[in-house]
Amino acid sequence: MHPSRQHRHFLHISGTPEECRMEAARHADETTLWIGWQAPAPFDPLPPGKLVGRLGMETDILVFDALEGFDPDAFAMALGLVRGGGRFLLLTPPLSRWPQVRDRELERLVPAEWPVTSPSGFLERFAAILDNWERETGTPHSPARTGETGLTEDQERSKELIRHVAQGHTRRPLVITADRGRGKSTILGISAAWLLQQRHCRILVTAPRREATDILFQQARKALPVAPATGDGVQYGNSFLTFMAPDALLREAPEADLLLVDEAAGIPLPLLEGLIRKYGRIVLTSTVHGYEGSGRGFLLRLGPLLDRIRPQWKGIRLEQPVRWAAGDPLEAFGFRTLLIDAEPAPLEGETPEAGDCVARPLSREELLADESLLKQLFGLLVSAHYRTTPRDLRYLLDAPNLSLHGLFQREKLLGAVLVAREGNLSRELASAVRTSQRRPKGYLLPQLLATRCQFPEALEMRCERVVRIAIHPRLQNRGLGSHLLRYLVNRARRDGEALLGTSFGATPPLVHFWKAAGFEALRLGQRREASSGAHAALMVLGLEPEATKLVEAAAQRFQKNFPLQLGEAFTGLDAELALALRPPQQEIRLDDSEAAALQAFAQGRLPYLDAMAALRSLTLQLGDGQDTAQRLLVMKVLQHRSLQELARLQELPGKAAVEARLRQAVLDLTQSPLRRP
Known part of the structure; x- marks a missing residue:
């Protein structure tokens, strides 16, 4: 039976590390992919952090060893590597003890000088879901394949639309979205091979990582068995299918008859905008729910961009699975445990004003007891930032220095803010930071202030950093974010914090938002962030007199340096952003x-x-x-x-x-x- 017509099998093995690994070995063979830090001979374990290099491959047996730590991003990746009919083995300590067991991933979330919290809220929830899920069964029907090609109906439609992009009117991008396992990369490769055979052409391929395009090139070579492989692609006669990294593509701007962008959600939006403007024939794919970040949040940003610069763009979503049967229980388990498909609260036409809403703290206990509220919260974060990944769910539930606050209208969560407690370092650690001997994790704000803004006093001050602020996508630009931020400022003052700051991928609207709340720009990072494609702006608000004086002094230093930096490190910076970072314009004074x-x-x-x-x-x-x-x-x-x-x-x-x-x-x-x- 074809893998696409089969469900995948799940086996949970719990016990001591030795017992679990020996039992898993009895179910494994020489083709098994073993993810973890240890494995019995003859298996070669792959650490979870290196799994990204295996994306694009498939296996019949996968062992996910969570005995020493559980990496949610790696788990989400691993779920997509097992083909239909294959087996996924999860190794854990006994479920009753798992949340208390030492965990490498939990230790990564704990700042220096903070105790490791136990038990893990994330693992408590995961273990409870796993315990219940093991008792559930179901084998839904799988849709039939079409024609002789073995492609799904969705893929056939996508193939035709790709041909229209390549051969029809220009400046009409196509966006293909799907959950994992629906054959997005496959259809790109098959379509590219067909186009190479029609006429002399050059097709460029780009993606966040070269490995992400392996399936695309495999399918192209399969369809062109006589085509020789080149260093970065495939040649067929005088036609070429070639990979280029996104930044190199934008920098060198080579000519192409078609550009294929695989996993576009993994590429910063400003970079994508440059590619869309440069190439008149472009196809983009994105995973809607996956380890790469939220394609849904990505589309909330890409859609308006395309509406503005390419209003005749088209989109198609692939629904039918290719690598396993529809209704696959393993896929459903991943969605359930990692909230990959979480959505903000539904709104029935109401348009609440800020005055109708109440802001209050959210406790971990409340979130673990109310799955609906947790889904609303994570759905908000997904919609606000398309790089939200499953690991962020663990951060929410386990980071000891993180506090959560929500903006509610009755029972509906309309906004949320994540705040990290930083600063207040011991004298010994603060001294080590000042002398560049230590760079302790978990103290981004005070370390930047001390080492980049000539503000060493911040190390021993009480301070908080806004990690993320999110408002329901249907209610943005209505003052709700400002309302939530005012609540946070008042609360921080009442709690005795000296500083409240934030670091974010700078855009003019975001800079204006923080300036309107009284925050001062103190620094702009010289390199663009990989996550946003933007320079990171550091903005801070003093909450007590001495801190306010120090913030004002640091802001003045930045304003003296920034015009000079524009001629050095920031020659390509958006001029609108440069002006947004300047003080408000006063009456011009000239001699x-x-x-x-x-x-x-x-x-x-x-x-x-x-x-x-x-x-x-x-x-x-x-x-x-x-x-x-x-x-x-x-x-x-x-x-x-x-x-x-x-x-x-x-x-x-x-x-x-x-x-x-x-x-x-x-x-x-x-x-x-x-x-x-």
């Missing part, structure tokens, strides 16, 4: 010589190089990121971008047009009354 130089430049009587000092004085006082003229001045004067680059970015015909736009920008800004010292 007489500066005003005269700017007037001469605006009228075309003074060249740019001879007006640079006055232009810099003007640009340093700007603060409206919505103004195109102001953004242009930032890009030229502070970021030192070339006229050729500005012409491309502004879609102007050439350097003369850019110079004319710069002069007009200065004229517009200086026509309003100026204050002179």
